[in-house]
Amino acid sequence: MKLIVQLLGIIILIPLVAIGTLRYQHQDADGPSLLFPGGQLVSGPLYTGPEPNWSFTENIQTIELQLTEPTSSRFVWVLPVDGRLFVASGYMNSVLGRLWKHWAIQADEGNGEAVIRINDTRYNRQIVRIHQGNILDGVATVMTNKYGSPTTRQEIEAGNTWVFELTARGRQ
Amino acid sequence: MRWTNYLLLCVALSVITVASVVLVPGVANAIETELLSFLSTNAR
Numbered sequence: 281m282k283l284i285v286q287l288l289g290i291i292i293l294i295p296l297v298a299i300g301t302l303r304y305q306h307q308d309a310d311g312p313s314l315l316f317p318g319g320q321l322v323s324g325p326l327y328t329g330p331e332p333n334w335s336f337t338e339n340i341q342t343i344e345l346q347l348t349e350p351t352s353s354r355f356v357w358v359l360p361v362d363g364r365l366f367v368a369s370g371y372m373n374s375v376l377g378r379l380w381k382h383w384a385i386q387a388d389e390g391n392g393e394a395v396i397r398i399n400d401t402r403y404n405r406q407i408v409r410i411h412q413g414n415i416l417d418g419v420a421t422v423m424t425n426k427y428g429s430p431t432t433r434q435e436i437e438a439g440n441t442w443v444f445e446l447t448a449r450g451r452q
Numbered sequence: 453m454r455w456t457n458y459l460l461l462c463v464a465l466s467v468i469t470v471a472s473v474v475l476v477p478g479v480a481n482a483i484e485t486e487l488l489s490f491l492s493t494n495a496r
Contacts, residue, residue, distance in 0.1 A: 286458050290465060297466045298483050301473040305480065314488055 311344050311353050311397065317383070318353045321346045324400040331448055334360040337398060338426075343367075344397040347383065347407070349390035354383055357427055358398075361418035365446045366410070368423060370431075373440045384442045396446060405446040412437050419443050 303316045312318035321344055337343070337358045345367060346353035359366040369384035371377025378385065387394070387407045394407040410416065416433040423431040423441075436443050453461070472479050 283453065286453055289458075290462065293462055294465060294469050297469045298473055299487070301470045302480055302484060305474065313484060315484055315491075 307352070311346075312355055314355065318344075318346075320351050321353055321395050321397045321402055324397055324402045327401050327403045332403070334363060334365045337365065340398060345383075345407075346395040346397075347386055347390055348393040348395070350386065352383070352386075353395075357423070359419050359422045359426070359443075361415060361422055364415070365405075366419050366422075367407075367444050367446065368419065368431075368436075369442045369444075370429070370440070372442050373438070381442075384444070387444055388442070393449070394446065403446075404449050406449050407444045408447055410436075410443045410445050416443060 306313055306316040306318050309318040310320070310322045337360045340358055342355040343358045344353055345356045356367045356369075359368060369377075369381040372381060372384060388409050392406050392408060394405045396403050396405055410419075416436045420431040420433050420436060423429050431441055435441050473483065474480075
């Protein structure tokens with residue numbers, strides 16, 4: 281019996297150590313991996329022109345989103361609606377969701393500065409949580425149609441899905 | 453196995469695992485690929 285417990289311990293220990301090491305390794309990387317958050321987005325030119333037409337993101341599945349407080353990055357779904365750019369975080373009413381999507385809490389409580397990278401170009405943005413409003417109908421529609429993730433405005437307003445707009449810096 | 457020896461074995465295996473992930477080229481990618489494959493199959 282003792283031997284079985286010890287073997288089980290080793291079988292659990294090695295993957296945990298490997299995953300922990302990978303996560304630690306990625307935390308300073310230039311962008312996230314598919315599984316682990318990354319660090320500051322460094323590579324790629326920084327966009328400095330007029331506000332882009334975000335409709336080009338309709339065919340892009342994920343973008344890299346980096347917060348500056350703390351400096352960490354991850355892949356997120358991108359939701360262009362009426363020329364405005366949104367990202368979302370689901371399952372926020374569940375404990376697991378709040379642990380898994382901790383970035384959304386950091387975005388809501390942080391200084392609001394974010395950087396996104398799309399097609400290797402970086403854009404400085406302000407990340408602003410949208411709690412209510414007619415625009416959420418559009419966001420829910422895009423989430424449902426683009427990602428097959430059925431969402432309603434009511435779910436967003438109830439706080440199950442948190443929606444953030446990525447606005448130009450200095451504009452809210 | 454005595455618990456003292458077992459704990460030493462766990463420490464040694466942890467060190468070997470960390471060193472493999474950090475120092476051996478391709479190990480980190482291989483683990484991540486396997487994890488991704490596992491999650492995409494089982495996490496629904």
